[in-house]
Amino acid sequence: MRTPVIAGNWKMYKTIAEALDYVEGFRAKEADGVETVLCGPYLTLPALVEAAKDSAVGIGAQNMHWEKEGAFTGEISPAMLQEAGIPYVIVGHSERRALFGETDEAVRNKVKAALTHDLIPILCVGETIEEREAERTQEVVRTQVVEAVRGLSSTKMTRVIVAYEPVWAIGTGRSATADDAQNVIAFVRRTLADQFDQQVANQVRILYGGSVKPANIDALLEKDDIDGALVGGASLDPESFSQLVDAAV
């Protein structure tokens, strides 16, 4: 049995005061049987860790460098996240790949470094609309997954959370259908079975992300291979996000 995960990605939204306001009245703080994660901007993270400390909510970063320390102006290291008590980190989000030039190699370094520092990486993969229309979805997603997890031990692989996020569905209001999401996510699981074994593949949580909202979450969660959601826009409102968490309980 895989515990479902509902993770919110706030992107570059919310000040410290807004983040604290959100957690204050956040119903999903007590949700049982689901891993609830909030990934805020860096500056909000220590305040969120403190505010969520006696609750069921885990806090995550949206990115990090892979080195422990060094001359990398503007970067945050896995050791810094670990020290601050932040258990999750999003890695390879399509906005980082497209806007900040994050390569498959950088994503692999980040996944590895996160696991070395006992952080749980939420590894994002997904195709663009051009790739989908050229029927290259499986090829693209397979390459992203294989390149990101290459060299991991089976034990470490089971700690990774994968999020399949078709780029054309992110922030567009146009979600993949539950059938489409299930097909690609089942393909990701088969890819993991090829790279590791079926037992490992069966343990990895694989989420769907891309315009998830209260109106479409139930259909997605009904699918055998979909273990939860990575949510952008709908995670910004605590009531909408609580409804998504409720759906996964």
Ligand code: PEP
């Ligand atoms: C995301 O940013 O990872 C995301 C899925 O965004 P949205 O839910 O807004 O499509």
